[in-house]
Amino acid sequence: MGRNIHDIYDVILKIIILVYGEGFLRFIGINKNIKEVLKTEFVTLKGIKFYLDFLCLLDDGTLCHVEFQFPKARPNDLDRFFDYNIVTQVTHGALTETIVINFTSKKFSEKIRIIGRSKCFNPDYVYLGDIDYAGYWRNINIKVESNLKLTVFEEIVVLLTCLIPECKKKAHMLDKISKLLKNKELFDKTRFEYVQAIIQMEIENLISKEEQSKITEVVDMTPQAEKLISQAISEVHRKSVHEARIDGMKEGKEEIAKNLKDLMDDEEISRISGLSLERVKQL
Template identity: 25%
Template sequence: MELKDDVDILREVARKNIKGFSQLIGMGSEVKGLYSKQFQDDVIYLLDDGTLLNIEFQTSVPEKSTMNMIKYYSAALQYNTNKTVKSLIVYSGMDLSREHIDNLMQSTDFFPKWFLFKQHDADKILSNIYNKIENNIGINSLDCCNLSLILLFGSNRRHFDVISDAFDIVFGINSISFEQKENITNIQYMFADKFLSKNEREKIGIKHGKAKATRKIAKNLLDGGYSIEEISKVTGLSIDEINNL
């Protein structure tokens, strides 16, 4: 997956995991799916009532001119589709608070909804998912979305500790396929490139490489006719993990 920047990554997650991302932004019960391939460069969700939700991703504090551009785009979208359009600004930076948003709103007559990643607790999210695994409760789309974007959430710990725990949790999940694990960890690694030092990125990369190599060996053994029990003994993977290859 070749993505240019944070916004591209977020768009990719929002398009590929519609159920999880819509739950994350608090719209899970209302979203029917993506609206029209005609707007493939944007993320526009179709809601149950026929309304369109235009999602705008921001990585830095928007200026008044940016807010006006979003406003005019939403107005044009409403005119061209003949549908009511709502706007949601998804902010992935760390330097914006609700107080800042109130100040922004005073400088413009555009009043969209906002979602701030940093107001969600990464450690609480990881703890909840870990408890699910411990109690053999299945991982859902929202959990996968949260694990993918874990570095954007707030935490008092180092980014390296957060992503290390998230990475270990992903490969400890037996209820999702290896392909799903690869998708999640690929996104994690992309954000790690932004938040981690070179040395820390290398450590995560080594961990990622070892996990990938182990599962490749297991897949080759499985294709070669070895029993699941034999493969488990050789690779250290659980029977469920091998079944999900």
């Protein structure tokens, strides 16, 4: 459990969406086909870097931009996502639709970001904590007993169950899942090695060493799966470091602006600090 837990959640969901593609999009309610998976690193003309979680071109010509937020998105995250939309639309010349995936249940109202006087940013929200995991697992248990192959959605549920904060018995569930993996016939053979790898990541990062020692079945990881995980970890780490740096710079600017409040007017503070006039007035 040495890595940043937020990064681990992002890595696992990134691997799931790369492995399942259209199956995962349908799971979250997007019934469109993926034409092409696109790069997620962008550099603007001003040299500013952006790192997205997932971006693809759909068969209807629109871009689908997916962001993973653990445990849930903050209102200020929407500013970044709006910037991502502008950059991706300009780069690819297509409309970008954003989906924000929150790991928890819907415990706060969805936010619409008003930007300036004429722009409104209203992404779609998905709450993984609101999925009927109990209902899915009833079907999964029946199929395990009957040795019937799981559906794409059921495979995804196996991988997501221990990621949501509402799952309080992660060690118990991971032990159950690791035993379930003994029967390869339950899973699609082209995805099985990735299912194994994801579960191994969850065992290594979501529960304690003591709990790990009680997992009775060892989950193997193939070189191909290890390569995909290593790539996903590298991408998420770059994004995490970049966002931490940006947040630090923003906090520094706001601290400077606060200290200038008694010395000059808001317009001058905005010019010096680089913050918007609206943000300076809010400080």
